[in-house]
Each structure stands twice: as structure tokens, then as C-alpha cells.
Amino acid sequence: MAGPVVDILMYHSISGQGGPTAIAPDAFAAQMRAIAETGVPVITLDDFCAAKIGGAVLPDRSVILTFDDGFQDFADAAWPVMKDLGFRPIVYLPTNYIGGREGWRGIAAQPRKLMGWDTIRRLQGEGVIFGSHTESHPDLDALEEAAVEAELIRSRDRIAAELGAAPLHFAPPYGIAGKATQARIAHYYRSSVGTRLASAGPASERFDLPRLEMFYFTDPARWRAHLAGRGSAYLAARRGLRAVKGAVMKPWKGVA
Template sequence: MTPRLEILMYHSISDTPGPTSISPQIFAAQMQALADSGLPVVSPDAMAAPPRARSVVITFDDGFADFDTVAWPILRTHGFCPIVYLPSGRMGGPEDWAGCNIPPRPLMSWDRVRHLAAEGVFFGGHSITHPDLTTLPADTLEHEVALSGQDIAARLGQPIRHFAPPYGASSPDVRRCIARHYTTSVGTRLGVARPGEDLHDLPRLEMFYFTDISRWQAHLAGRGGPYLAIRRTLRRARQMARTHFGVG
């Protein structure tokens, strides 16, 4: 089996509209298909080493309260252990950053985070206030990156080794800053991680693209390459349009 690590990206498991929400029913079907595939779902610490076989890591950004109430019970049923990236200065309140849902979705409390950590859920840094890190001066960038993990570590009594920049926004300076404090970092670059990847710019699979369960099953069966290629092409076209023409 080709060495590759497939890092799945989720945000909210809810019926709220938008690409950062996936319905509980679809999420349950995605996890059942993953379980049926027989692919190993591994610890996020596996991101730090080149994969020796095809395997999967499950990640969640932002720490929404529905991870605790909806996603975790489904994951626990299958024995899947995910990582949740937390904006440490926003926990216990609503999402309140640029591009957030209206009405805003609630984030987990620290009490629930501690409870989940005791059950085996991994946690990572996701900044303090969820800014676009590429827009920050060097001292503010250092503060947002370093203190996020330090705060989570102090609250949980365990090291925080992994990070995800908000919005997937990164740059060489941002990655160098992250690398000073974390073993790995994931972004929103669409793809699968292979040996030799930059450990601080790991690609992920945005699971909103796999809400069609038959398409997800085809990907798990090894027939997803053409679809991923199309999605990457469409993404690049949208990014070019935004860059050159200001099109959203």
C-alpha cells in the first residue's frame, strides 16, 4: 500500500449552513465508511513521522461545542481518536472571528476540554484569538502562536505538539514561528501527506468535499485521485480570481 497519511479536516458537526459545518448524519456515514474501509486511524503524533503505509488522522478546527456532544460519541464508537485545534483565548464563548457563522456557534468550555482530554482526545494550538497570522507583526505572531499551546498545556497538564493556523493562512515567516514551538502544523492545502512533506505545512482533505458518501467510499477504495485533482484545479481558479480580480 502506498505510504501516505490522509489528514481529514472538520470544523462543526451540525446542521448549520456553510462549508465549515457537516450534518451529524453525514458525519456518522463518513465515519462508518472509514471504519468499513479497514484503513488504520492513527494518533496525530503519527504526523511527525513519514507514513509507512496508508493511514488516516482525523482533525477538527476551532473546538466547537458540537465536537463534544455530537462528533466525539460517534468517533468513540469506532475507537477513533482525533485531534482538536483550539483558539485558546476564545474557549467557552462563541466564535467571533472574521468569517464566522451568523448566528455564531458556541465553543467548548475548558471543563469539557479537560474531560475529553482525560478520555483520550488530543488537542493542539490554533492561536489565541483566531487571526490571520500572515497579517501580524513579528511580536504579535510569536504571542499568538506560542502562548496558545502554552495555555492549553497548562490547563491540561500535557505537552501540546501540534498546531493549525487559522484559515490555513501561512507564509515562510509563519511556518518558521510555528516550527519553533510545535512538532507539526496542518493547513488547508488540499491533498494527502507523503514522505518528505514539510511537517509544518501538511495538507489535509476537506471533508465538506466528501458529503456524497459514494464519492467518499470511492476515495477510501483508492479511486479518488481524479476527483481530488479536479477539486485542486477549481480551488486554484478561485484563488486566482480573488487575487487578480477581487472576486469572492
């Protein structure tokens, strides 16, 4: 990839619950320590967009930390590790479920608890950034245009009312956002991330940013090799396996 390489890391639950949307706390802590020890800078989506829009300079290699769904274990297990290291993550919130439990398609066997607004406000004060993950966590491409608009606007407005500022960044549930949906997102947000498995860079489309599913990088040696710039072969292999899976189970839609 020409120019700076930005790995946008995708997390969901930091717990021992198992499955591709959960990473054990000790594995997560090891991933964070590897970032700190290798010296790869942690930037924010605001930094990335400043480079895309205004020409700000990015490091040669950097990472962005993203978390979908706003699970309570973010506050309990993930944030203390990142706070100690000085990292600023973003958490995408499905606003209808705040303070309750996940209730959307593809939920875990034991539905996980989401943070409440009081916790979210406390974390915002400590440096955590929050974005929108819609209102009700639907497949946006399956909705009529008016329903898509409602999901984008109502989630944005609820976060603004609770946190005092409108969110600038968005993550579509399941990573599903076709071109028409991306165009609607662009009316209300500064960026949108998906589940396409790749690193981002200067040429990446701002409303279809790729991410690395960190379930694939729980092996410490493999993760450190990737941070050192030696992970392209493994990433290509994972993309190939995902393509095969998609051919068998059409369409593969990610787990966001």
C-alpha cells in the same frame, strides 16, 4: 504519490447549520463508518511525526482526524461516534474563545459555541488530543513578528496550564502560514496543518501539511472510492476549481 498515503481530514462544525465549515451529523457518521468498514487505519499526528522524524513505519494508507476551532458540537455530535469506533482525533483550540462563541473573521451567521475547559479536560481523559489554533484566531501572516510569537506562545501556555501538558501540534487560522510563520511555528510545535487540498506522505513538509476538506466528501460513494484509492481524479478536479476561485478572489485562504 510514492510511499504511504496519509489523508489528514479537516473538519470544523458537526451540525446542521450549513455552509462549508459545517457537516451534518448523519453525514459525518457515515464518513466515520466508511473508514471503519473499509479498514483504513486511523492514526495520530504523533504517529505521523514519529515516521517523519524517527523512521517509524506507517500503514500503506491511513487517515488522521482533525477539527478546527473546538466547537461544542464536537463534544455533542462528533466525539460519541469516534469514541464508539475507537478513533482518536485532534482538536485545535483558539484559546481566547474557549467557553464562548466564535468571534473571528468569516464567522457563521449564527456564531457557534465553543467547548469550555471542563468539557475539554473530560475529552482529554477519554482520548481526544488537543492542539493550538492560536490565541485570538488571526491571520498570522498579517501580524508583526512579536505578535506572531505572542499568539504561538500564549495559546500553547494556556493549553498547558489547563490540560497539564503543552500541545505538540498547531493549525494556523484560515490555513495561512508563509515560510517565515512556519519557521516560528517550528520553534514551539512538532507539526502544523493547513488547508492545501492534497494527501500527505513521507515527503510532505511537516509544518505545511495538506488536508482534505471533508465538506467535499459528503457523498458516501465518492468518499468510499477515495478510501479505496480511486479518488485522485476528483481531488484534482477540486483543486482546479479552487485555483479558479483563487484567481477570481485573490488570495483563496481556506476556511480554517
